[in-house]
Amino acid sequence: MAGKTAKMFIHSPLTPLFFVALLLMGLMGLYFTPRQEDPQISVPMADIFFQFPGASAEQVASLATDPLERMMKEIHGVKHVYSASQRGGAMVTVQFKVGEQMGPSLVKLYDKLASNLDKIPPGVSRPLIKPRGVDDVPVVTFTLWSNEVNDSGLRLVALEAVQRLMTVDNTAQAFIVGGRPEAMRVEIIPERLKGYGISVQQLARTVSAANTRRSIGDTEQGGQSLKVYTGRFLRHAADIENLIVGVQKGSPVYVRDVAKVIEGPADAKNLVQYFSGPAAKNTKDNTQEGANAAPAVTIAVAKKPGTNGVSVANDLIAKMEILKGRVIPDNINIAVTRNYGKTANDKVNGLLLKMVIATAAVCFLIYLFLGLRPTVVVALVIPVVVLITVFIAWLMGFTIDRVSLFALIFSIGILVDDATVVVENIYRRWLIKGSYDTETTIDAVREVGNPTILATFTVIAALLP
Numbered sequence: 130m131a132g133k134t135a136k137m138f139i140h141s142p143l144t145p146l147f148f149v150a151l152l153l154m155g156l157m158g159l160y161f162t163p164r165q166e167d168p169q170i171s172v173p174m175a176d177i178f179f180q181f182p183g184a185s186a187e188q189v190a191s192l193a194t195d196p197l198e199r200m201m202k203e204i205h206g207v208k209h210v211y212s213a214s215q216r217g218g219a220m221v222t223v224q225f226k227v228g229e230q231m232g233p234s235l236v237k238l239y240d241k242l243a244s245n246l247d248k249i250p251p252g253v254s255r256p257l258i259k260p261r262g263v264d265d266v267p268v269v270t271f272t273l274w275s276n277e278v279n280d281s282g283l284r285l286v287a288l289e290a291v292q293r294l295m296t297v298d299n300t301a302q303a304f305i306v307g308g309r310p311e312a313m314r315v316e317i318i319p320e321r322l323k324g325y326g327i328s329v330q331q332l333a334r335t336v337s338a339a340n341t342r343r344s345i346g347d348t349e350q351g352g353q354s355l356k357v358y359t360g361r362f363l364r365h366a367a368d369i370e371n372l373i374v375g376v377q378k379g380s381p382v383y384v385r386d387v388a389k390v391i392e393g394p395a396d397a398k399n400l401v402q403y404f405s406g407p408a409a410k411n412t413k414d415n416t417q418e419g420a421n422a423a424p425a426v427t428i429a430v431a432k433k434p435g436t437n438g439v440s441v442a443n444d445l446i447a448k449m450e451i452l453k454g455r456v457i458p459d460n461i462n463i464a465v466t467r468n469y470g471k472t473a474n475d476k477v478n479g480l481l482l483k484m485v486i487a488t489a490a491v492c493f494l495i496y497l498f499l500g501l502r503p504t505v506v507v508a509l510v511i512p513v514v515v516l517i518t519v520f521i522a523w524l525m526g527f528t529i530d531r532v533s534l535f536a537l538i539f540s541i542g543i544l545v546d547d548a549t550v551v552v553e554n555i556y557r558r559w560l561i562k563g564s565y566d567t568e569t570t571i572d573a574v575r576e577v578g579n580p581t582i583l584a585t586f587t588v589i590a591a592l593l594p
Contacts, residue, residue, distance in 0.1 A: 148513065155516020162523040163437035166473035167263065168532045173225040173234040174261040177201075177242075180218040180254040190214040192250050197221050200245060204237050235260055264301060267429035268438050268469035269445045274403035274425035275461045281394035283426045284308025289456050290449070291428055297444045299436040307401030308426040309394035313366055316389045325382050327375045332387065335374045339363060366392035401425045403464065420462075427466065435526060442470025473530070480534035487538055488512065491545045503552045507545060514544060543588055547581045 177197065181189045194214045198221060201210045206229045211222040225234045235258075242256055249255070273283050273290075287305050295303055315336065317329065340363045348355050363369055370385035384390065403425040432441040449463060457463065488511050496504040515537055519529065527533065551574055558573040559565040 148509070151513050151517050154520045155513060155518075158520025158523040159516060159529075162519055163435065163439075163528045164473050164477045165438045165528045165530045166469060166476060168530045169435065169528050170227060170263060171230055172227050172263060173229050173231045175223050175235065175238055176259045176261060177221040177223065178218065178257040178259070181250075181252055182217055184217065184252070186214050186216050189216070189219050193253050194219045194221060196248070197256075200241060200248075201238075204241050206234060206237070231260065231262055262434070264434045265431055266469075267303075267467060268432045268442045269430050269465065270467035271428045271449055272401070272403055272425050272464045272466045273428065273457070273461055274420055274423045274464065276420065276423050277460045278424070278458075279394075280308045280397075280401070280424040280426060281311065283424060283461065284310060286457055286461060287426045287428050290452055291430075293452055293456060294428070294430055294445060294448055297430075297441070297448050299433045299441050300445070301431040301433050303428065303430040306427040306429065307399055309397050311393070312395035313363070313369060314391045314395070315369065315384070316391060318388055321387045325375060325377050325387055327382065327387060332374050332384070335372055336363070336369060336384070339369075339372050366390040401427055429467075435528070439470040439474045442468055476531055477529055477534065480531065480538070484515065484534065484538050484541065487541050491541065495545075495549070499549075499552060499556070506552075507548060510548070511541060511544060515541070543585060547585060550577055550581050 179193065179197075181193055184192070190212075194212045198210050198212055201207060201221065201223045204223070206225050207223055208226045209224040211224070213220050223238060238258065242258070246255075271290075273287055275283060278286075284305065284307070287308065291303050291305060294300065315332070317332065322329070322332070344356060346357055348357055369390045370383065372384045373381045374384050374387065375382040401424075402422045403420045404422060405420040430445055432438055446465060446468070453463065488508070491511070492504050492508045495507050518537065518540075522529075522533065554577045555570050555573040558569050562569055
């Protein structure tokens with residue numbers, strides 16, 4: 130009965146249609162499956178920051194950092210705990226085991242800290258937690274540089290550009306590296322401050338109190354209800370200079386009398402410079418501007434977890450092209466200093482090519498030793514099996530990356546090895562009988578089918594960890 134059923138299936142006209150359907154499903158999976166350079170491995174991490182004003186690095190480590198480290202090691206699933214203490218504060222990094230999910234890991238971390246808030250030493254601030262993950266790595270970085278605009282001006286342009294880039298779908302966090310932010314500095318003149326009898330704390334309280342805007346209630350006028358605000362934020366140096374900080378001999382003392390207010394770039398905390406070599410010049414018209422330690426800032430944008438890094442990177446680059454000449458002036462140059470999408474796509478395509486080469490090499494060996502017919506079968510089955518694997522991976526939420534493609538290339542050897550054993554046994558049985566028929570073929574497959582499947586599961590079990 131089993132032989133008749135198998136014979137009916139082999140000669141069924143639905144078999145080619147089923148084969149074509151699997152092929153189309155595999156091609157659809159290859160097209161829609163997100164491509165990434167690195168696999169989506171879940172390795173939750175979190176940085177815990179706290180302040181301890183006035184304490185030395187040794188005091189911070191002994192009184193706050195070490196107890197926090199021991200507390201974090203008590204959490205189930207934590208693999209490593211690192212710390213860095215300095216004067217006035219510290220950072221503790223908690224790394225969970227590979228495979229732990231970000232959400233439940235953060236819940237355990239927050240729960241542990243919340244249940245031990247009463248153990249925080251006096252003077253230590255409440256901890257600040259910043260989660261870290263694989264997807265925090267930027268997919269695209271743009272470096273804005275210019276020989277005419279300084280780093281402070283570049284940062285202002287970058288801040289506006291970041292807001293526009295964040296409108297691209299599937300983008301996550303973004304940040305800017307380099308450039309001095311705009312700030313207003315109040316530089317005290319000590320002799321004048323002492324001459325007027327004004328303390329530094331009094332000056333600081335005056336500026337802080339004036340830099341507020343708050344609601345004082347509602348008023349009704351003409352049948353309408355209006356909300357009333359008092360105060361305003363200090364926006365320019367003149368606003369601070371005209372503040373009254375005290376009274377001396379019946380005359381007001383202004384901030385400008387005891388200090389200098391400077392409006393402009395703040396002190397630099399990090400520095401980005403751009404260099405270009407001879408290869409950067411346009412070979413057609415040589416219009417590309419060269420750079421030698423030109424002021425620059427870098428915009429870095431990450432993507433959401435599970436999204437296609439190639440499409441997100443291409444969308445960001447296309448959006449930046451639109452911003453040229455609108456948000457970004459012509460005297461500011463843009464260089465794509467990291468394109469995760471391009472590198473990921475190139476590596477995926479390269480591995481796909483190697484997979485085709487591996488399949489061709491296997492088919493050639495089978496042709497030499499088994500003939501044309503088994504070669505045709507292998508040449509048709511291997512691509513379909515690999516593609517349908519990609520399709521199933523897409524349905525399960527996996528991605529195409531270097532590790533998954535290496536695994537597929539390795540699986541070709543296992544697949545062909547099993548098929549070779551089965552075909553060789555069929556051929557042996559045909560030689561023994563002196564003819565070939567469906568019943569002999571089915572019985573030959575039965576003889577080696579179970580051991581072959583068991584051997585495959587053995588290899589899987591060895592590689593699964």
